[in-house]
Amino acid sequence: MNGASREALAAARERLDALTDNTSVDAAKLAGELAAVTALLDREVSLRRVLTDPAQAGEAKAELAGRLLGGQVSGETADLVAGMVRSRWSQSRDLVDALEELADLADLTDAQRRNVLDDVEDELFRFARIVNSAPELRAALTDRSATSAAKGELLGSLLRGKADAAAERLVVRLVTAPRGRSLEAGLESLSKLAAGRRNRMVAVVTTAVPLSDVQKQRLGAVLAKLYGRQMHLNLDVDPAVLGGISVRIGDEVIDGSIAERLAEASRRMAG
Known part of the structure; x- marks a missing residue:
């Protein structure tokens, strides 16, 4: 707009x-x-x-x-x-x-x-990761020939009793009435809106192994100081990063993973 x-x-x-x-x-x-x-x-x-x-x-x-x-x-x-x-x-x-x-x-x-906004943020992020790792599920949810009722029933079987009612409503609306948006873009937009309710930014953090609670707190504090706003951390584990950490905030990526450093070294050698 x-x-x-x-x-x-x-x-x-x-x-x-x-x-x-x-x-x-x-x-x-x-x-x-x-x-x-x-x-x-x-x-x-x-x-x-x-x-x-x-x-x-x-x-x-x-x-x-x-x-x-x-x-x-x-x-x-x-x-x-x-x-x-x-x-x-x-x-x-x-x-x-x-x-x-x-x-x-x-x-x-x-x-x-209801004091479950953090849970809803996490559930939206986890659902996005599930969709990203399951091509058949994504295809079913974005199939234009499938009815809204069928998609809603599928989502109900996946989310009901496992996610908060607000998260379920948000996802069902997005899937049954995408209005030209991709599923991924819609879920990311919802995550940003959720973070915005508390004047926070969203940082997608990818590591080779899960972070400890202390590491999460330290990372959140560093990013909050760097960007001048509180951060909601969406945590993802991907062994492919080979150690280190990759942080995406909006379109900006802070990549400190070993994989990225190796790739950069290869680029320099090739150059």
Whole structure:
């Protein structure tokens, strides 16, 4: 997103935070309703364009959204959507992207309220690793000919009782309604949103052997000092790194593995 859409999304996130600060608001229910509105506007392109038409008055668009959603969703969800359509969006699709993000944030807020946000972060990361190491599973989850119900049933057999309900809802929505994203990109985006709930960054740490608790704490402290923000460490063990450690934060890679040093030496010799 850029320009007006970025500002509109920031305002919507503030309204969501203010709304979910009220503990009487059911964040999980809010997430489900926002996801339903996302699916509606993703399907109905003409409606989406009307609700983001800059030539139309914001109040008129809010009234239209209210008539469409009245009785279908809670008052909190209807008010949140009305506020979003009053805003100006650079592209009509940006509104749908924003609604999807708010649905995910509402589920993460539910996890945070129940003090299981760290667990959800770890479960999202572990699921991403499982998918990465199981090509047949990935193929089944991304098969365009498979129905959403079939994919949901498969995910239920994999996650139900083994992952938090919020993590399961997030993964099911991503898989059944990817909206053009790859499974890997969607899971990474969810991990970043989860870390952002506590103003943290995500560091993907790969080592040849598991780190001890002391090593994790030291690494987290070093990275926090280096980047000026707290870090959530997603830990992966890969014997191929041959010792040392590789850290990826966003697009930046800090590679101190023996394998990388050997590869660098080979490159220099070849040069």
